[in-house]
Amino acid sequence: MLRVLFVGTPEVAVPSLHMLAADKDHFEVVAALTRPDAPTGRGRKLQPSPVKQAALELGIPVIESDPKEECFISELKATGAQAAAIVAYGKILKQPVLDALPMGWYNLHFSLLPQWRGAAPVQRAIWAGDTLTGATVFRLTAGMDCGPILAQSTVQIGAHETSGELLTRLADDGAHLLAASLEAMASGQIIPQEQPQGAYEVAQKITVEDARMRFDVPAFALDRQIRACTPHPGAWCMLHTAAGDEGETLKLHVLEETPVSVDELDAAGRQVVEEGLAPGQLRATKHHVFVGTATQPLELLTVKAQGRKQMRAADWARGARLESGAYCD
Structure with missing residues (x-):
C-alpha cells in the first residue's frame, strides 16, 4: 500500500482526492496539503478550500503550512508519506521539498504535455481552437x-463546451488516470518517459482584462474567447444602451452564446441576420438577442448585467430599454 500526501486546492482536485481515499487496497492518504482559508464573496469571510472541506469530511488530516517555511519539510516527513x-x-515547490519524499511528487495536469504547460491549459486550448486535449500524469x-x-x-x-464544463470532465477522467498511474509506479510496472524537446505553447493565466470581449474579430474567434473565459474570469464587455452619450453604460457578462444558425431562427431573427450588424452592435427581437462581429452575428443566450442576476438574454433585453444604437465594446 502506497502512503500518499494529497496536494490540491480547488474543486477540480476533489475527484482525485475521493478516488485515492476510496481505494484502500492500494493507497493510504495520510494527509492533505492545501492553501490556507481565503476570503471570498461579498462579505469577504474566510472560507476553506474545496480540498480542505473534502479532506475533513473524509477524516484526513489537513496541512496548510507554506512549503517555503523552514519547518515544512519536517512536518512533511512526519506524515509518513512515500509520495x-x-x-x-x-504554489511552486522548490527542490529540497521535492527531494523530501522517497518516491517523489506526481502531478495531474489538464493538457497533453508538452503542449500547454502552465496555469490555464484548458482555457488556452479552447481559445486556440483545439479539438483534442486530455490529461497527463508526470513526475514533478x-x-x-x-x-x-x-x-x-x-x-x-465539444463544439460548444466551456472551460468549466471541460474541466469538470477532465477532473473525473483524470482522477482515474492519476490513481492508475500511481499504482503502476508503486509496483514498478511503469517507467516515466522524458517529454520531447521543442517549442510549445505556454498556457498563461487569463486575467480579467484578457476576458474583455472583442467584437472586431470573426464570430468563431469571439465564441472561443467567451467559452474559454466561462466561468472564470468571465467574458465581459461594456454595454452602451444607446448611441452617443444618451444612454446608460454598464458592464455586461456573457455566460452563454452561440454562433448564429439562420435555419433555427424565426422570421424576425433571420431578418436581423440578413440585414447585418456592425461589430459590437446589439439588436433584440422578441425571442433573440444578437451582437455583431467581424463576420456573422452571435446570439446571446445567457447574460448577467451589472447589478442584476443572470438571466436569459431575451428576458434581460426586454427590461434593458435598448435603443436602436445600442452597442458593446
Whole structure:
C-alpha cells in the first residue's frame, strides 16, 4: 500500500482526492496539503478550500503550512508519506521539498504535455481552437510542467463546451488516470518517459482584462474567447444602451452564446441576420438577442448585467430599454 500526501486546492482536485481515499487496497492518504482559508464573496469571510472541506469530511488530516517555511519539510516527513499526488495546488515547490519524499511528487495536469504547460491549459486550448486535449500524469521536477510522463489520456473538446464544463470532465477522467498511474509506479510496472524537446505553447493565466470581449474579430474567434473565459474570469464587455452619450453604460457578462444558425431562427431573427450588424452592435427581437462581429452575428443566450442576476438574454433585453444604437465594446 502506497502512503500518499494529497496536494490540491480547488474543486477540480476533489475527484482525485475521493478516488485515492476510496481505494484502500492500494493507497493510504495520510494527509492533505492545501492553501490556507481565503476570503471570498461579498462579505469577504474566510472560507476553506474545496480540498480542505473534502479532506475533513473524509477524516484526513489537513496541512496548510507554506512549503517555503523552514519547518515544512519536517512536518512533511512526519506524515509518513512515500509520495505526493498533486492536482491544481497553485504554489511552486522548490527542490529540497521535492527531494523530501522517497518516491517523489506526481502531478495531474489538464493538457497533453508538452503542449500547454502552465496555469490555464484548458482555457488556452479552447481559445486556440483545439479539438483534442486530455490529461497527463508526470513526475514533478524543478521546471514548469516538464517532468517525465507516466501516462496520458485524450478527450475531444465539444463544439460548444466551456472551460468549466471541460474541466469538470477532465477532473473525473483524470482522477482515474492519476490513481492508475500511481499504482503502476508503486509496483514498478511503469517507467516515466522524458517529454520531447521543442517549442510549445505556454498556457498563461487569463486575467480579467484578457476576458474583455472583442467584437472586431470573426464570430468563431469571439465564441472561443467567451467559452474559454466561462466561468472564470468571465467574458465581459461594456454595454452602451444607446448611441452617443444618451444612454446608460454598464458592464455586461456573457455566460452563454452561440454562433448564429439562420435555419433555427424565426422570421424576425433571420431578418436581423440578413440585414447585418456592425461589430459590437446589439439588436433584440422578441425571442433573440444578437451582437455583431467581424463576420456573422452571435446570439446571446445567457447574460448577467451589472447589478442584476443572470438571466436569459431575451428576458434581460426586454427590461434593458435598448435603443436602436445600442452597442458593446
